Amino acid sequence: MEATIEVAGLRKHFGRTTALDGMTFTVLPGQVTGFVGPNGAGKSTTMRVVLGLDAPDEGHALVGGRPYRSLRRPLAHVGALLDAGALQPARTARDHLLWLAHSQGLGAGRVDEVLALVGLEEVARRRAGGFSLGMRQRLGIAAALLGDPPVLMLDEPFNGLDPEGIVWIRGLLRSLAAEGRAVLVSSHLMSELEDTAGHLVVVGRGRVVADVAVSELIAAASADRVTLRTADRSAAMSVLAGAGATVAASERDTLVVSGMAAGSVVRLLGAHQVPFSEVSAHRATLEEAYLELTRDAVEFKGAAR
Amino acid sequence: MSFRHVLLAEWTKLRTVRGWVAGLVAVSLAVIGLGLLFATGSTSSCSKGKVEVPCPTPPLGPDGTAVEDRFYFVSMPLDGNGSITARVNSMTGQIRLPDATPGVRNVVSGTVPWAKAGLMVKESTEQGAAYAAVMVTAAHGVRMQHDFTHDVAGGAQGVASGRPRWLRLSRTQDTITGEESPDGKRWTKVGTARLEGLPAKVRIGLFAASPGDVRVETNPLGGTAAAGRFSEVTALVDEVSVSGTTSGTWAQNDIGVDYDVDGTPHHPGRLVRSGGTFAITGVGDIAPNTTEGTVERTLTGLLIALVVAIVVAVLFVTAEYRRGLMRTTLLASPRRGRVLVAKAVVAGGVTFVAGLVGAAVTVPLAVRILRGNGIFTLPVDPLTQVRVVAGAAGVLAVSAVLALALGALFRRSAPAVIVAIVVVVVPYVLATASILPDEVARWLLRVTPAAGFAIQQSVPAYEHVISHYVPAMGYFPLPPWGGFAVLCAYAALALGLAVRRLNGRDA
Numbered sequence: 045m046e047a048t049i050e051v052a053g054l055r056k057h058f059g060r061t062t063a064l065d066g067m068t069f070t071v072l073p074g075q076v077t078g079f080v081g082p083n084g085a086g087k088s089t090t091m092r093v094v095l096g097l098d099a100p101d102e103g104h105a106l107v108g109g110r111p112y113r114s115l116r117r118p119l120a121h122v123g124a125l126l127d128a129g130a131l132q133p134a135r136t137a138r139d140h141l142l143w144l145a146h147s148q149g150l151g152a153g154r155v156d157e158v159l160a161l162v163g164l165e166e167v168a169r170r171r172a173g174g175f176s177l178g179m180r181q182r183l184g185i186a187a188a189l190l191g192d193p194p195v196l197m198l199d200e201p202f203n204g205l206d207p208e209g210i211v212w213i214r215g216l217l218r219s220l221a222a223e224g225r226a227v228l229v230s231s232h233l234m235s236e237l238e239d240t241a242g243h244l245v246v247v248g249r250g251r252v253v254a255d256v257a258v259s260e261l262i263a264a265a266s267a268d269r270v271t272l273r274t275a276d277r278s279a280a281m282s283v284l285a286g287a288g289a290t291v292a293a294s295e296r297d298t299l300v301v302s303g304m305a306a307g308s309v310v311r312l313l314g315a316h317q318v319p320f321s322e323v324s325a326h327r328a329t330l331e332e333a334y335l336e337l338t339r340d341a342v343e344f345k346g347a348a349r
Numbered sequence: 350m351s352f353r354h355v356l357l358a359e360w361t362k363l364r365t366v367r368g369w370v371a372g373l374v375a376v377s378l379a380v381i382g383l384g385l386l387f388a389t390g391s392t393s394s395c396s397k398g399k400v401e402v403p404c405p406t407p408p409l410g411p412d413g414t415a416v417e418d419r420f421y422f423v424s425m426p427l428d429g430n431g432s433i434t435a436r437v438n439s440m441t442g443q444i445r446l447p448d449a450t451p452g453v454r455n456v457v458s459g460t461v462p463w464a465k466a467g468l469m470v471k472e473s474t475e476q477g478a479a480y481a482a483v484m485v486t487a488a489h490g491v492r493m494q495h496d497f498t499h500d501v502a503g504g505a506q507g508v509a510s511g512r513p514r515w516l517r518l519s520r521t522q523d524t525i526t527g528e529e530s531p532d533g534k535r536w537t538k539v540g541t542a543r544l545e546g547l548p549a550k551v552r553i554g555l556f557a558a559s560p561g562d563v564r565v566e567t568n569p570l571g572g573t574a575a576a577g578r579f580s581e582v583t584a585l586v587d588e589v590s591v592s593g594t595t596s597g598t599w600a601q602n603d604i605g606v607d608y609d610v611d612g613t614p615h616h617p618g619r620l621v622r623s624g625g626t627f628a629i630t631g632v633g634d635i636a637p638n639t640t641e642g643t644v645e646r647t648l649t650g651l652l653i654a655l656v657v658a659i660v661v662a663v664l665f666v667t668a669e670y671r672r673g674l675m676r677t678t679l680l681a682s683p684r685r686g687r688v689l690v691a692k693a694v695v696a697g698g699v700t701f702v703a704g705l706v707g708a709a710v711t712v713p714l715a716v717r718i719l720r721g722n723g724i725f726t727l728p729v730d731p732l733t734q735v736r737v738v739a740g741a742a743g744v745l746a747v748s749a750v751l752a753l754a755l756g757a758l759f760r761r762s763a764p765a766v767i768v769a770i771v772v773v774v775v776p777y778v779l780a781t782a783s784i785l786p787d788e789v790a791r792w793l794l795r796v797t798p799a800a801g802f803a804i805q806q807s808v809p810a811y812e813h814v815i816s817h818y819v820p821a822m823g824y825f826p827l828p829p830w831g832g833f834a835v836l837c838a839y840a841a842l843a844l845g846l847a848v849r850r851l852n853g854r855d856a
Contacts, residue, residue, distance in 0.1 A: 092676075092855070092856075095680055096679075096680075096683050097676055097679060097680070097855060097856040098855040098856070099855060112683060113683040113684070115683065118680060118681065118682075118683055119680070119681055124680055126673075126676060126677075126680075127673050127676070129672070129673065130672055130673035130674045130676060130677050131672060131674065132362075132366060132668055132669075132672060132674060133672075134366045134367060134368060135362075135365045135366055136365070139361070139365035140365075142361055142365070143358045143359075143361035143362045143365065144358070144677070144681055146354060146357040146358040146361050147354055147355060147357070147358035147678075147681040147682055148354065148681065149351070149354050187677070
């Protein structure tokens with residue numbers, strides 16, 4: 045089966061609230077796709093529709109080309125982590141995975157494998173009720189990996205993880221994607237996906253705002269912007285503006301130069317013997333790029349009304 | 350994902366929560382513990398005058414049923430085939446009514462409806478020996494009865510002045526045929542009875558019996574109580590003729606008569622012969638015993654066990670809703686109806702096993718302890734005992750399924766547990782606690798899931814025996830499997846609604 049998630053034209057209302065408003069995207073194998081947007085943008089609802097838990101008013105969602113509810117051993121097709129707190133507190137971690145394994149015709153051996161994979165062997169026979177949120181996230185990921193599925197969907201997997209845990213899960217997600225799986229990870233914090241996601245589906249108000257490769261998005265947001273620190277602001281401004289750059293003064297001894305690469309700035313200032321103490325080319329963070337994008341989306345929405 | 354896998358997953362879920370397993374063990378222990386407590390705590394003793402004696406145990410009929418076998422028998426031996434014919438001319442009697450003045454016997458003349466007189470072939474004069482009889486009754490016409498529990502109606506007319514009834518009873522090997530006639534010429538067959546293994550030598554003759562007068566009084570707290578009082582019947586019989594190999598001499602037996610301390614018989618029967626006319630007076634009845642305790646009364650712990658089973662079954666589903674675990678379950682098994690059915694099978698199955706262990710230990714053990722304490726329990730055949738034991742487990746199991754379905758409908762524990770108890774436990778308690786009018790009690794046990802308790806009734810209500818057949822005495826308005834079917838129908842309906850709700854909504 046192909047490792048994809050296809051979401052096409054999903055619409056869903058909860059009473060008078062529109063949760064999904066034509067949500068459409070495809071998640072491809074071999075990379076981590078970040079599914080980002082503010083809270084209430086429709087991420088979780090989309091995931092529940094893909095997983096056959098919620099029924100859409102319109103549109104359809106396919107996993108590997110098939111509706112989830114038609115899958116015979118679903119956990120062998122899709123692994124999902126929706127709510128790490130969804131545990132019977134009196135049941136041990138191992139027993140929680142054991143009933144899931146039994147439901148798919150898998151045995152206890154596979155349970156022990158995934159427990160080792162997420163680093164929970166030590167606490168496998170402890171009641172899940174006593175687990176920290178981080179341990180629950182690991183247990184939820186173990187459950188998602190149980191059927192060794194080609195498609196993974198994780199809803200906010202970074203929640204509650206300590207820094208070490210975040211590093212671990214980033215590495216895990218990258219390696220799972222590198223094995224050729226389609227990995228969809230939702231988050232409301234773009235920074236969490238830094239260095240992990242190769243592709244982004246950005247959503248707002250129930251629809252896709254942007255569906256782009258991360259590299260493209262950052263390049264677009266960074267543009268050519270150079271920050272310059274100099275003791276002689278007026279000289280620098282006249283030299284750079286004379287060479288065709290747009291220069292704006294920001295702090296007392298700082299200029300922001302647009303439309304000129306950092307190398308050219310340094311060369312020009314040297315040639316005119318203008319002193320400077322620091323030149324830095326600006327690279328937008330994913331967070332900044334995302335904020336810019338969603339701000340536009342909100343403005344666009346406002347204008348459309 | 351086969352159904353087997355879903356079942357296995359649900360079973361794994363159930364057995365891995367210690368509290369639920371403890372609940373199921375408690376189901377067994379409640380049945381056993383309370384049953385044995387009831388048995389060890391009960392004793393009985395009887396006195397004869399000032400002497401304490403072991404209580405007499407009722408005689409057993411040919412099939413092992415406990416019986417009442419008390420009547421006046423005027424008979425002669427019969428070797429091989431033969432028959433007896435006679436004409437019953439009248440039936441009169443007297444009945445003791447509740448004392449109008451306390452301590453003063455209030456006896457009126459009259460007959461009780463099932464006062465009976467007629468012809469009988471009986472294996473011997475021992476109590477409980479096999480018999481077949483054709484008879485006239487006071488209010489139920491002509492009947493053919495045999496071996497205590499079998500009763501066939503003949504003509505509806507009894508005897509009245511100037512309208513006698515002829516009866517004939519014929520024996521051919523082990524088949525006995527009863528006939529009736531208005532005039533001794535035109536005969537109508539009433540019925541036949543096969544008495545397996547009837548020996549060649551039997552007794553053949555005339556008999557009379559009159560069951561105690563049962564009166565039901567309304568209890569001031571609601572409900573009813575019954576009291577039985579002495580009655581006797583005297584039948585005038587003539588035109589008596591016996592064919593076959595007989596001795597030709599009549600013997601008289603007051604079968605089953607009790608003796609007072611001074612050795613005189615208590616309420617004796619008698620025969621007064623004048624020429625060819627026999628005036629036979631009889632007291633007592635020839636019928637299955639309906640007054641002693643039943644096996645199912647040892648299952649007193651069933652109600653507590655039921656409450657525990659309901660709680661476990663409800664939690665088995667509502668705990669998943671409470672924690673959001675139901676979504677995980679539906680991810681693993683997207684065919685939702687199957688999940689709920691698998692849950693029902695697992696919850697019902699384990700509850701059945703827990704109940705079966707409890708009841709199978711309790712019934713035989715408690716009956717033995719009771720016997721040791723001098724308390725008789727009406728014996729039942731092995732199949733009936735299996736029905737009582739498995740039926741108790743079945744009531745627990747199907748109620749658990751009903752509770753589980755309610756849990757899935759409400760998605761919350763408290764309302765589901767409360768509704769399950771209100772529809773199963775409460776009607777049963779109200780109906781059997783002797784606080785409601787009998788008709789209301791019967792109605793409750795017909796239309797509510799509590800009807801299922803009928804599966805436990807080991808002794809049927811006999812049409813030919815007047816007794817206090819009310820729920821408080823363990824007699825249900827529906828037959829055992831009919832009542833159980835009502836409970837099953839409720840469980841199936843609730844499960845169907847729960848599946849519909851689960852399928853129709855976002856999880």
